[in-house]
Amino acid sequence: xxxxxxSGRRLSFPPMxxxxxxxxxxxxxCPFFYGWAILFxxxxxxxxxxxxxxxxxxxxxxPLIHDLGIGRxxxxxxxxxGTFASSFLITPSGKLFDRIGARWMGFGSCMILGLVLLAxxxxxxxxxxxxxxxxxxxxxxxxLSLLFFALRLSGQGVLxxxxxxxxxxxxxxxxxxxxxxxxxxxxxxxxxxxxxxSGMINERGWAATWLxxxxxxxxxxxxxxxxFFRDSPEPLGLIxxxxxxxxxxxxxxxxxSSHSPKPGAPCPSGPSP
Numbered sequence: 062x063x064x065x066x067x068s069g070r071r072l073s074f075p076p077m078x079x080x081x082x083x084x085x086x087x088x089x090x091c092p093f094f095y096g097w098a099i100l101f102x103x104x105x106x107x108x109x110x111x112x113x114x115x116x117x118x119x120x121x122x123x124p125l126i127h128d129l130g131i132g133r134x135x136x137x138x139x140x141x142x143g144t145f146a147s148s149f150l151i152t153p154s155g156k157l158f159d160r161i162g163a164r165w166m167g168f169g170s171c172m173i174l175g176l177v178l179l180a181x182x183x184x185x186x187x188x189x190x191x192x193x194x195x196x197x198x199x200x201x202x203x204x205l206s207l208l209f210f211a212l213r214l215s216g217q218g219v220l221x222x223x224x225x226x227x228x229x230x231x232x233x234x235x236x237x238x239x240x241x242x243x244x245x246x247x248x249x250x251x252x253x254x255x256x257x258x259s260g261m262i263n264e265r266g267w268a269a270t271w272l273x274x275x276x277x278x279x280x281x282x283x284x285x286x287x288x289f290f291r292d293s294p295e296p297l298g299l300i301x302x303x304x305x306x307x308x309x310x311x312x313x314x315x316x317x318s319s320h321s322p323k324p325g326a327p328c329p330s331g332p333s334p
Contacts, residue, residue, distance in 0.1 A: 082164075082296050085288060094303030095291065096231035100239050102289045104246045106167055106224030109282055111254045112274050113174055113216015118209075120258035124267040129185060131201055139202045143209025147218055154219045162292030163227035170219035171283040177211045178275030182268045184208065230293040233301040 082088070088095035111117040118140070126133055158166045180187070184204065191200045225243070232239045261270040294301055 082291055087297070088291055089297045089299055095297075095299065096235075096239075096294065096301070096303060098289065099231045099291060100228050100242060102286065103224045103228035104243050105282075106171070106227075106286060106290070107221050107243070107247050108250045109171060109278060109286075110174070110216040110220040110224075111251060112178055112271075112278075113212045113218075113220070114251065114254075115217075116251050117216075117254050117258060118212070120255045120262060121267050121271070124262055125184075128267070129188070129201060131198065131205075135198055135202050136205065139205035140209050142206040143211075144213045144217075146206075146210045147214035150214055151218050151222070154214070155222065158219075158223055158226065163223045163230075164287060164290040164292055166219060166223040167227070167290045168283055168287040170215045170223060171278050171286055173211070174215040174220060175275040175278030175280075175283065177208060177215060178271045178278065181208050181212065182271035182275065185268070227290060227292060231291075231301055235302050 088098070091098070122133075122136065125131065126136060154166075188201050188204055191204055194200065195203055228239055228243060229236060258270065261273070265273070291297065
C-alpha cells in the first residue's frame, strides 16, 4: 500500500499492515478525524502505566515494609536498581516501536505490565521459594530488583513511550494542542493515583490490589488497546490533523485515488474534539 504525506511525498506500506489496521474496523470511515480518538486512547494508555510509575508505587511502600519485613533502605535500593537497569532497554524498545508500531507495542507492554503486577502480588511467596538460594534480605532485595525492573520497563518505559509517540504521529499543526490536552489529563490522573491506590490497599491489602490491577490490565485494557490503537494515519490513507490532500498532491500521482481505504466495518462511536 502507498500513502501520501501532506508534502506529497509517497510512502509505501505492506498490504498486510493495511489489512490489519482495518480490523476490527476501518478508522478512515469514522465521521470524525480518528486522530482525536487516538488522543483519547493515548491518554488512557499513559494512565494505565500508573502502576509502573513512581507515583503509583509510592502507595505500596509502607505496606511492603510492614508485611515483608524489609528495610526502607533495602527497598529503595531494589527500586533504584530496577529503575536504573530498565533505562538501558528504553532505546532498544524505541527501535522495536519503529519496527512493529504502537498497536503491538501498546498491547504487549500492557500485557507484560499486568503479568508483572501479578508476580508482585505474590512477592512474599516468591521470596520464600528463593530463600534457599539467597537467604535473608539478599534474596528479597534481588527478587524485588528484578520485579521492579520489569515493572518500570513495561509501565514507565514502553507503555508510556508507545502511547505518547502514537499520538504525536497523528498530529502535525495540532500537535501542541494534542500534547497540552494529554499533559493536563495525565497530570490530573497521576495526582490522584496514590489516593486511589491507598484506598484500595486499605480495603483489600497490597497483594490483592496488585492482583486486581494486573487482571484488569491483562483481561480488559490490553484488548481495548489492541482494538483502538493505530500506529499512524498514512497506512489508512489519512493525513495528520485530518487534512485533505490538495489537488496538486493528488495530481502528482494518478494512483493517488487508488489509495482510498477499502470498505470495511464502520468506525465505532468515540470521542470527538
